[in-house]
Amino acid sequence: MKSEGFEPNILGFLCNWCCYTAADSAGVARFQYPPNLRVIRIMCTGRLDPSFPLEALASGADGVFVGGCHLGECHYQTGNYHALISAGFVHVMLEYIGVNKNRFLIEWASAAEGSRFVKIITDFTNQIKKLGPLGKDEGVSKEVLRQRLLKATNMTRTLKLRTAILKASKNIIEKDNYEKEIIYNIIKDKCYKLISNNL
Numbered sequence: 001m002k003s004e005g006f007e008p009n010i011l012g013f014l015c016n017w018c019c020y021t022a023a024d025s026a027g028v029a030r031f032q033y034p035p036n037l038r039v040i041r042i043m044c045t046g047r048l049d050p051s052f053p054l055e056a057l058a059s060g061a062d063g064v065f066v067g068g069c070h071l072g073e074c075h076y077q078t079g080n081y082h083a084l085i086s087a088g089f090v091h092v093m094l095e096y097i098g099v100n101k102n103r104f105l106i107e108w109a110s111a112a113e114g115s116r117f118v119k120i121i122t123d124f125t126n127q128i129k130k131l132g133p134l135g136k137d138e139g140v141s142k143e144v145l146r147q148r149l150l151k152a153t154n155m156t157r158t159l160k161l162r163t164a165i166l167k168a169s170k171n172i173i174e175k176d177n178y179e180k181e182i183i184y185n186i187i188k189d190k191c192y193k194l195i196s197n198n199l
Contacts, residue, residue, distance in 0.1 A: 013067070025114035044076050051157050063128035068106075085169050087183075099134070103131060
């Protein structure tokens with residue numbers, strides 16, 4: 001059940017070489033998709049700091065989308081693999097502070113996949129509409145969640161947590177398995193105790 005009359009604010013971080021170009025080609029082809037997405041173009045999803053999605057939600061976004069090249073097709077070779085690791089950390093942090101993990105999505109669309117981009121954004125927008133404004137699905141006031149998100153953002157930028165994320169990254173790279181669930185579980189194992197001791 002969608003929240004009546006609710007139009008979510010969604011922030012998107014789009015890779016310059018693939019997903020941003022897919023959005024552009026969707027516009028040229030006059031494909032229709034929800035107007036809720038506000039885009040920040042980045043050169044590579046691998047440059048996305050894990051604190052950015054947390055800060056975006058704290059600053060008023062109801063959902064955050066990261067879009068890049070398909071795995072194996074990154075303009076910078078491995079950037080999107082690093083993005084998957086950052087995304088896994090964001091999901092762990094959101095779970096810990098009580099924000100629905102479905103408010104954050106990472107997906108891929110090549111430059112030629114305008115129609116795929118439209119489907120991803122349409123589905124994600126509808127998902128956020130069902131969740132409602134930040135705090136509604138979580139059963140916690142928006143201001144309380146905002147304060148938790150700001151604390152989480154600041155903690156994510158500390159050397160201790162950065163070191164833990166790097167250790168988790170090394171473990172993931174050694175295993176050479178980039179399934180989202182595997183990444184999530186490794187990061188949870190390496191970072192959860194540190195998060196719980198400092199938040």
